[in-house]
Amino acid sequence: MSIRALNIHKTFGNYKALDDVSLEVPEGRLVSLLGPSGSGKTTVLRILAGLEFPDPKTGATIEFHGEDVTNLSAGKRGVGFVFQHYALFKHMTIERNIGFGLRAKPRRERPGDEAIAARVKELLELVQLDGLGKRYPSELSGGQRQRIALARALASQPKVLLLDEPFGALDAKVRKDLRRWLRLFQEEIKITTVFVTHDQEEALELADEVVVMNNARIAQVGAPQDVYDNPVSPFVIEFLGNVNRFTAGVSKPSKSQATEGKSVLYVRPHDVDIRLTDENPHDYAIRSKIQHIFSAGNYARISLDRIGYNEPFEAEISREKLRQLDLKVGMIVSVVFRHIRVFAKGQFKESNVREDGQLVEVAG
C-alpha cells in the first residue's frame, strides 16, 4: 500500500515540530527517515500511524493507497508500529503479546483461538524465535524483544509497517544482524515500510530511498547513493557520511573559484590522496603531518594536519596503500584532494584534481 502525506504541519505548544512536510512512499518500498535528534522523525511516523494528528486547518492530507486516512484513529489505519523501546506488554506472555491485535478485533472478524495460536506460531517462526512463546518479555534479550515487537505489529497483516529507531537500543553487532535480517524480511513480504533512524550508515544500507530531515523540514529525498553523491546542502553533506570541511581560502583551489562570498569546501576522506613528499609535487598538493593512524579491516583512517594552518582533517586509504607508503605518525606527506565540492551562493560546485595537477570542473 502506498503512502502519501502532504503538507503536514505539527506544533507542540508554540514549538514547530514539523513545518510543511510532504512524503511519498511507493508500494512495497522501504524508506528511511534520517535526521539528527529532534528533527521531527518520530513525529512524522506517529502522524502516519495516527498516534498524533497534524495541526488542523493547515490542509494536511494523509492517504494510504489513495484513500484518505487523515482523520482515522490509530487502530483503524491498519499499520504495524514498532516502538523504539519495544513497548511490549510486560504482564503478558510472548504469545499473548503477539496475539493481542488478533484478539482485539471486533467479534465478527476475530479468528478462533486455534487460528490465533497458529498465526502466533507462524510469526514466531518468521522472527526466528519459535519456542519462546511461553516466556515473558522480561525473560528476553533486547534483540529478541525487538523482534517480538515486530511480530506483534505484523500479526494482523498490516499494509504498512512503521519502525521508530527499532535497533537504537541494541549493540553494534546485534544491530547489524537485525538490520540485514529486516532487509531480507522486508523484501520477502514486500510490505511498505518507513523506518526511522539517526544512523546514516543504517539508512544508506537498508533503504530504497532516504528522506533526510533537518529542523522540522525535509532536507533531501532520494536513493541512498544519489543523496550521498549529490547532496543539495551543507547540512546533507555533513550529515551523510564523513566529510572534511574547510572554510574558504584554505587551499589552493580557491584562487580559481569560489573566493567571492562565504564559501565552504568539502572533501570526503576517501577522496583524499596521500603521497610521499618527494613524489611529483604540483599546485594542489598540500604539505601535511600525520597525527594518528587507525586501521581496522580493509581501510585505514588517518588524521592529518595541514602544516602552518592548524587544520585537522581525515583521509581514508586502503590498508595496502598504507603498507606500501609505510606511513608513520609524525611523517610529513603531500596530500591531494581528488574530488572537492565548494558550497557558495547556495549551491555546490564540484571539481576533480587530475593526476597531472589540472583542476577540472565537473558539470552539474
Added chain:
Amino acid sequence: MISNTSREDTGDRPIPPTSVPKRRRERINRRVIPGFGLTMGFTLTYLTLLVLIPLSAVFIRTSGMGWDDFWKAISSPQVVSAYKVTFGVSFYAALTNAFFGFIVAWVLTRYQFPGRKLVDALVDLPFALPTAVAGIALTALYAPNGWLGQFLYPLGLETAYSTTGIFIALTFIGLPFVVRTLQPVIEVFDREVEEAGASLGASRLRVFFTIIVPALIPAMLTGFALAFARAIGEYGSVIFISGNQPMKTEIVPLVIVKFLENYNYPQATAVACVMLIASFVLLLIVNILQRWTESIGQARS
C-alpha cells in the same frame, strides 16, 4: 617521573596482579553510606526498641493467662462482634478506596486542570488532620441533624451511629494511602505501551482493562493493604461517628480501651494479641499476592 608512571599503572592501564587486593578494598569503601555494620546495628536496635519490645510485651502479658482464660477472653460475644465490625468494615472501606483512589490518582496524574495542585494537596488532608477532628467533623456532617444527614436520614440512610458511619470514617482516613501509592506508578507507566495497544486496534476499554489495570495491580494491592491496615487500627475518627453500641457498632480498639478502663488488663492484652496476629497475617497475605503479581510483570529491562 617515576611516581607518575606508577600512578598511571593503577589507573586506566590493566592492573598488575599485585594491586588486585588493594582495588577490592577500595571498591567496598565506595558504598554510598559507609559502614554497613554500623547502620545495620542501628537499624536492628531501633526496630527492637520501637517495635519488637512493645509488641512482645503484649505476648508476654498474655502468656501468663492460660489457654482457657485466653480463649474465653478473646471469644466473648462482645469481642467477636467487634472483630466482625472492624475487619468487615475495614475491608469494604479499603476496597472502596482502592477503586475510587485509583480514579483520583489517575485524574491527578493524567490530566492538567486548573486547581490540580489544590486537589492534590487535599488528598493528604486525612493524613495530617488529627483523627479526632476528622471524627467530629464527619459526625457533624452525617448526624441526623447534620448538613448531609438531614437529607440522608429521610431517605433511610442512617449515616451516623451505624456501621455506615464507621465505613465513612474509615474510607476517609484510608484514601491518601491508595492515591499516594498509585500516583508514582501511573506517572511512570509508559504511554507507548498504551499507544501500542491502540495501534493494534484495541478499543480504549480494552486497553484500559487488559493493559493498564494489570500493570497497576501490584500498586493497587499495596495501596489496599495500607488502607486496610490503617483502618483496622483506626480509633479517633471512628468513636465519634459510630455511636459505640455494644454488639453493633463497637470496633476492636474501642473494646480494648473499655477493658483497660475497667482495669481488665488480661482481656485487653489478649484481644490486642489477636489483633496483632490477624493484622500481621493479613499484611503477609497481601504482600505475597503483591509479589506474585509483580513477578508476572517483572521488569528486568
